[in-house]
Amino acid sequence: MARSRQLNERMREERKEQILSSALHLFATKGLFATKIKDIAKAVGMAQGLVYHYYESKDEIYVELIKNALEKLNTAVFSLRDMPQPPHEKIIMAIEQLFKTIESSHDFTQTCRLIAHATNSTAIPEDARKLIVEKRDIPYREIAKIMADGQKEGTIVEADPDELAVVFWTSINGLAIYKATRQDTTTVPDAGILARMFLKEGNHGTKSKTFPG
Amino acid sequence: MARSRQLNERMREERKEQILSSALHLFATKGLFATKIKDIAKAVGMAQGLVYHYYESKDEIYVELIKNALEKLNTAVFSLRDMPQPPHEKIIMAIEQLFKTIESSHDFTQTCRLIAHATNSTAIPEDARKLIVEKRDIPYREIAKIMADGQKEGTIVEADPDELAVVFWTSINGLAIYKATRQDTTTVPDAGILARMFLKEGNHGTKSKTFPG
DNA sequence: GTCTATATCCAGATAGAC
């Protein structure tokens, strides 16, 4: 009967989600090679062999996670692009949002950490490598466009938009890793400090909610 | 005879250096666990077993490299601290120097990458972990002091000096990793973009060599 | 679906000849 087939399907998906979730945490903190299938199984609470009932290999789990992470990131970037605000407000919003997320979302910093591991190591599965090379430039391109628009508008600092984008993302990235590796007492700096790099004087009101209209 | 003993000693040290150098490159690009002793031996051009004539274990090589990396970094920071320039010039100098080094020194970006791997992973030898926890805050503290001095002087932006230091180093770090993972065509952005975050208006002359006196 | 047991392989580290 279709009913129970669907239910089984659903339960299988849930189980796979559990594995992914545990694996994300472990890959993010320990990296691909230091994480053993046994660790993942233990974290989920299943026998080591059972993992292979859901995934063919450790690499498959890893590639799946990398794919999810890149998609999540790029979706966020595109939604930023499609917002109605003027460029300099987008930049402010993006920085504030990213800082807030770094501060509060464990899942997000884990994801950043996963990607950091992946981009920083050449010893990752071929499929993962391909995905990363394919997708990693998208956020840079989109931010560069916003920077260029802001320059036309006169609100963004005069400098090569591509370079601004590189500084934008590398700074965010560095900060996310910093936060991820010192969960404890650490607090994230004020977003205004970063914003100052990109905005011309007179547009620094990162805290002001007084948008026109 | 003391002569030949010294010579032997020297040759042994040179051989150890070769191992360290190859290991740095491999650990930096692949990480600790993905790097096999065999890889290191191959890179040096010796048999796998011979590595153990010079080091007791893979971990020992790794810890040695981490120690060197942290020392190098902290030495540079202290020499910055001891310079005669006023604070805002120190910040400019530091950024320009770091950007230049990121641009040109393969060894430096490898070192950054090694430390990035190490700080980003919890699965490293206990000794390495201890070294990192012990030493990693020194650069932050020193830069924070310079920022605070600059604020008294009126040349550095008003913001929590600790937060400025965090943004300073995380941005540099993010950029170093960016560069390390795309050696190819990529160029490093203009140092002035970062400098703008920390300096009050009117002190942005990162390119001007017109120091007073 | 879940477990235990195991085949297989690989890598760290050691032993011993030259």
Place this chain on the structure above:
DNA sequence: GTCTATCTGGATATAGAC
């Protein structure tokens, strides 16, 4: 000092019982 050969443990992945 250097090599080859080997011991040993551990991890991936599979097989097979329940």
